[in-house]
Amino acid sequence: MRINAVFALLTVLAVPSPALAQLAIPGAPKVVATTPRNGAVVDPGPLKLSVTFDKPMKAGGWSFVTSGDGAYPDCGKIPVQSADKKTFTLTCDLAPNMVWALGFNSMLYRNFKSADKGIAAVPAKLWFRTAPVPLLR
Numbered sequence: 349m350r351i352n353a354v355f356a357l358l359t360v361l362a363v364p365s366p367a368l369a370q371l372a373i374p375g376a377p378k379v380v381a382t383t384p385r386n387g388a389v390v391d392p393g394p395l396k397l398s399v400t401f402d403k404p405m406k407a408g409g410w411s412f413v414t415s416g417d418g419a420y421p422d423c424g425k426i427p428v429q430s431a432d433k434k435t436f437t438l439t440c441d442l443a444p445n446m447v448w449a450l451g452f453n454s455m456l457y458r459n460f461k462s463a464d465k466g467i468a469a470v471p472a473k474l475w476f477r478t479a480p481v482p483l484l485r
Contacts (some may be wrong), residue, residue: 377401377469404420404433404463411457421474449475
């Protein structure tokens, strides 16, 4: 019986991020905005990548994680946290004509946590593309 319970748990943990949201602890922080937006096409070169949560987050802890949906961007290692403690920003350098993907928390890495109770944020993903050359504006 114990083996069946472990197998059932592993089966549940293997589901994609939208389904993981249903497993979140009530009151868990959620991503409300990213820069760039999901699916955006951006210029190659320097970019300020940010994630914003719906509540203040604990300082000194974060989990920017890789995703099989694209390349992980070349970014600094330590994000800057906003004064309201809701937004984390990394400085990145993006190559042209690429698909980029990353996650914020995962089943293994859960260091984005609420400031008040230390509850891990619901895992979320971001993907975007860089143009082959800078876009005309």
